[in-house]
Amino acid sequence: MKNTSLRMLILGLVGTTLVAAPIDFDFKDPKGVNNVIFKTDAPLESINGTATGISGKVTFDPDNPGAVKGKIVVQANSLHVGNPMQKEHLHSDKWLDVAKYPEITFEVESAKNVKTQGDVTTADVAGKMSLHGVTRSITAPVKMTFLKDKLKARTGKEGDLLVVRANFKIKRSDFGINPGQLEDKVSDEIELNLSIAGAAQR
Secondary structure, three states: OHHHHHHHHHHHHHHHHHHOOOEEEEOOOOOOOOEEEEEEEOOOOEEEEEEOOEEEEEEEOOOOHHHOEEEEEEEHHHOEEOOHHHHHHHHOOOOOOOOOOOEEEEEEEEEEEEEEEOOEEEEEEEEEEEEOOEEEEEEEEEEEEEEOOOHHHHHOOOEEEEEEEEEEEEEHHHHOOOOOOOOOOOOOEEEEEEEEEEEEEO
16 A cells, blocks of 8 residues: 555656646747837837847746746848838948848846746846847846647647747947937837747647
8 A cells, every 4th residue: 555655656746747847949930920029219210120030949837937048039130121221221230230240139047026827927037138249138027928739729730839028128329239329310229029939849
């Protein structure tokens, strides 16, 4: 009887461990739905654009969301604005210099003020952002929604989804992008709105 109880206890612990295992999510979206919206609101011009060349890996544990780690990568040449001349300027060596600095990255280091209700976790996520050859520490409010078994509804394949939403601001001067120049047309402060989903296929 004791041996049976011990075996049941061990099996229970193993089962719990398996359930609690962190999940690796891939943010390279074949549908091209993942995007970042950016906005500058200067006195003379308000410029809105998007970026869709997004990839990266994030490790997320539904039972311990505060342990989230990972890296999101945006291809700089995927940044798009409606005006062709503005886009050319944006990509040029006078601004983002996408040929020299092809990637914009954010690497997650820690999460604080973590709150979870149901499948939704909010947290202040701290990490390193690299843009235009400069790396800065930033903290952004992030909402992460874990959708178990919902990958099939999106792609037709079995697995889970992790939906990430974030809205925060950076300053281009912090990243050496024409600091103090042309601020009447391109504001120093840039608003970023991140809307992405990662897949964990089974």
